[in-house]
Amino acid sequence: MPKEIAFKYLRFYEDKATLMHHFFFPLNLKELKDFRVRGIKNNNLLVDDDFQARDERRLEFFIQRKFNELKTLLDKKPAIYLHSGLNIPLIGLVEVGIIDRGTNVIEIRPVTGCNLKCPFCSVSPEKRERNFIIEPEFLVEKLKALIQIKTKNTKIFINSQGEPLLYAPLAYLIKGMKIQDKIDSINIVTNGTLLTENKLEELKRAGLDTLYVSLHTLDKKKAKKLSGSIDINPERILSNILYAKEQGIKVVLTPVVIFGENEKDIEKLARFCAEKGLKIAPQNYLRYKFGEKNYQQRDFDYFYNWLNNLKQDIGEKAFQLPLSIEEDNAPPNPFIKGKVEKIPIVLPGFFKHEGIGSLYGRLVSIINGEGKKTAKARIIRTKHNIIAAKCLN
Numbered sequence: 001m002p003k004e005i006a007f008k009y010l011r012f013y014e015d016k017a018t019l020m021h022h023f024f025f026p027l028n029l030k031e032l033k034d035f036r037v038r039g040i041k042n043n044n045l046l047v048d049d050d051f052q053a054r055d056e057r058r059l060e061f062f063i064q065r066k067f068n069e070l071k072t073l074l075d076k077k078p079a080i081y082l083h084s085g086l087n088i089p090l091i092g093l094v095e096v097g098i099i100d101r102g103t104n105v106i107e108i109r110p111v112t113g114c115n116l117k118c119p120f121c122s123v124s125p126e127k128r129e130r131n132f133i134i135e136p137e138f139l140v141e142k143l144k145a146l147i148q149i150k151t152k153n154t155k156i157f158i159n160s161q162g163e164p165l166l167y168a169p170l171a172y173l174i175k176g177m178k179i180q181d182k183i184d185s186i187n188i189v190t191n192g193t194l195l196t197e198n199k200l201e202e203l204k205r206a207g208l209d210t211l212y213v214s215l216h217t218l219d220k221k222k223a224k225k226l227s228g229s230i231d232i233n234p235e236r237i238l239s240n241i242l243y244a245k246e247q248g249i250k251v252v253l254t255p256v257v258i259f260g261e262n263e264k265d266i267e268k269l270a271r272f273c274a275e276k277g278l279k280i281a282p283q284n285y286l287r288y289k290f291g292e293k294n295y296q297q298r299d300f301d302y303f304y305n306w307l308n309n310l311k312q313d314i315g316e317k318a319f320q321l322p323l324s325i326e327e328d329n330a331p332p333n334p335f336i337k338g339k340v341e342k343i344p345i346v347l348p349g350f351f352k353h354e355g356i357g358s359l360y361g362r363l364v365s366i367i368n369g370e371g372k373k374t375a376k377a378r379i380i381r382t383k384h385n386i387i388a389a390k391c392l393n
């Protein structure tokens with residue numbers, strides 16, 4: 001009788017295997033015959049009944065190699081799975097991993113990619129060459145080591161450069177982080193389109209404290225325009241937001257204000273928040289180097305003038321106070337700006353011609369480092385332990 005074996009984050013199908021639901025690699029059952037796999041049942045593998053630990057190791061090795069063919073289901077872009085077997089750090093990049101800017105806030109970016117294509121996006125996930133996803137246990141292990149140096153309780157912000165709800169084990173990750181000492185609160189920044197009542201219950205049980213939802217209008221037609229022609233349902237997002245509140249999750253709406261486009265919509269959203277006991281924190285649209293530049297940005301004097309008028313009109317109560325951020329220890333920065341270093345390249349990068357290196361316990365984004373084994377590179381950025389370099393060879 002063949003027996004069933006399961007891999008925690010993998011599901012098997014006739015022609016592919018999926019990793020954490022949103023990623024896949026092609027797989028033909030015939031390829032698995034040599035590994036004593038006889039079929040698929042319940043999306044797990046059926047193997048010979050005398051399948052041994054030795055066979056399992058061979059099979060795991062084969063599957064690890066298949067990760068080289070990993071792709072994103074959403075946009076079919078290549079994807080990279082960062083797991084403990086790679087023996088790499090998770091600090092150093094801005095797009096994925098852990099960011100510690102020397103305060104009581106740590107940013108966690110477990111996945112890249114987004115289900116929307118907002119024409120004002122500050123990070124434009126669509127323009128990236130590939131996506132990244134991190135094994136939750138690996139992230140928790142690295143976070144655990146990092147918080148040892150903190151003297152204050154730490155707020156965790158899961159603020160992917162993309163949509164964090166595309167990370168299937170999000171609740172599992174939250175749970176793993178919440179049980180660590182010195183973790184004060186867990187916060188997620190999301191576009192809200194993938195929220196469901198079940199998901200919210202699961203996130204609450206895992207330990208989620210606050211949900212920051214980037215909803216920019218209540219008008220369905222405008223919402224479609226502001227999502228890059230993707231149909232979204234603001235009514236459904238609102239109903240899930242209210243459900244989150246009922247569950248005891250604090251909700252803050254974080255609409256982006258694009259003057260001339262949606263400031264009136266945000267006034268409506270602010271009134272809704274005042275009425276329902278929710279908080280709102282409008283953000284001024286800014287044009288970023290790697291972001292979308294389809295609108296004109298207004299300066300902060302203009303923005304704050306508009307915001308203060310709105311506060312006077314509706315009342316301060318609905319507006320979220322700025323986050324209290326305090327300085328705290330951060331890991332020392334091992335790099336010197338301007339210095340040339342020999343950096344082993346361990347992964348391809350997010351952008352064309354970029355390679356990702358690993359040195360002194362940091363990941364390093366290296367311009368023109370793609371395809372090289374080692375880059376002789378000049379360090380061009382070190383701030384907040386986000387390291388960038390330019391390849392010279």
Ligand code: SF4
Nearest residue numbers: 114116118121162191
């Ligand atoms: S603004 Fe947010 S939701 Fe919109 S495309 Fe960018 S990451 Fe996705």
